Amino acid sequence: MTSAEELLEFVQACPSMFHTAAEIRRRLEEAGFAFLSESDPWDVRPGGCYYTVRNNSSVVAFKVGAHCSGPGNLRFMLEASHSDAPTFKIKAVPGIDGPENYGRLSVEAYGGAIDYTWFDRPLAVAGRVMVRNGSRVESRLVATSEPVALIPSLALHLQRGVNEGFAPSRAIDLCPLFSQGSAGGQEEQGSVSRAFLELVAREAGVDADRILGHDLYLVNLQAPCVWGPAREFVSAPKLDDLMCAFTSLKAFVASENARSVTVFCCFDNEEVGSGTKQGAKSTLLADTLQRLSASLGASAEDYRRALAKSMLVSCDNAQAVHPAHPEKYDAGNRCLLNGGIVVKEAANQHYCTDAFSHAVFAAILDDAGVPRQEFANRSDMQGGSTLGNLSNIQASVHAVDVGCPQLAMHSSYETAGALDVDFAIRALSAFYETDLRIEGADAAELA
């Protein structure tokens, strides 16, 4: 199986952020990592492999090098990606009864989706439900394998100008069709919500009246594929950012670094600003680093010294030049599919790269023989932001923003380069395996 095919398998196992975290956990367990609950005491040893989870949607895993305990020897080699993607969330009262005998779903945008890419395609529902079980409430993962909804377009004949401009209303047009009741009949109020929750309950293997809460999202069921005359393209839902989650996880699990603590992070809620208890702005990363340091016998002083000698690679996909709109990109700082990993810079620091982190990462790539591309926004365009500058709020370290080039970012079906999957794995492995000695912002020694 090629790396691109492996990526697609990963994407299919990750229909929601909760499934992404569960799939990452499964792979970590398989590789022998020990789970550390945030509510238990931690016992971390040199040479050990561990992970923790917050909200069942963010994961931080770490490997302690055999020779990195003791005051002054601690440092972190970090990579971060995100587990979520733009979609639509099902509201607490999920059903819309009518008009006529139609049943529809009531949804709200999660993140900045390209709305039209959600029309006329089979949609599943995935996420978690909270279930009452006697005196407990318990979480259950849910993902329908069959289509359960579809957002139908309005016929061309009823909107003749549609090809000149299409601006659907999220409240009116983006209500997925779910069911049809008896012919001609007005259905009883609340029947669509009941039918939907019964369907979800069947998937979860519980009675509908035991579901007390849910975080459920629409999923594009269109199958991922590798395609092109040379199989040079890979297309799938949520390549932003599952491509980076997959490649950094693969690099992390396989890499060896006896002199550092290597850290893998996959955060939820990047697409809605990261400001949740489990997002990149939360204390999750700093809490994890502080607790593992303390467990290794490091003082608060040692921990701060460790941060000063650490580096983060923030991994989130980059905008590749679109074939129909090359004018939308900076003339020199632009990237292409299959051209190698992209280093992103922005003067406003929405990307966390600076000369120091740029140079260190470039040197690592050069030594590993991985091609590198540079990206900056066209100067009159506002780009996105990502994880690095946010996670730096709680645990401030040298940081570089990188990603794989891709087309159609925030479409429900995105496209990237098949070769870039391997480039990313090699680049991110090389970073994890570097014995990096940082001397403030003056210099760094790579070994």
Ligand SMILES: [Zn+2]
């Ligand atoms: Zn992203």
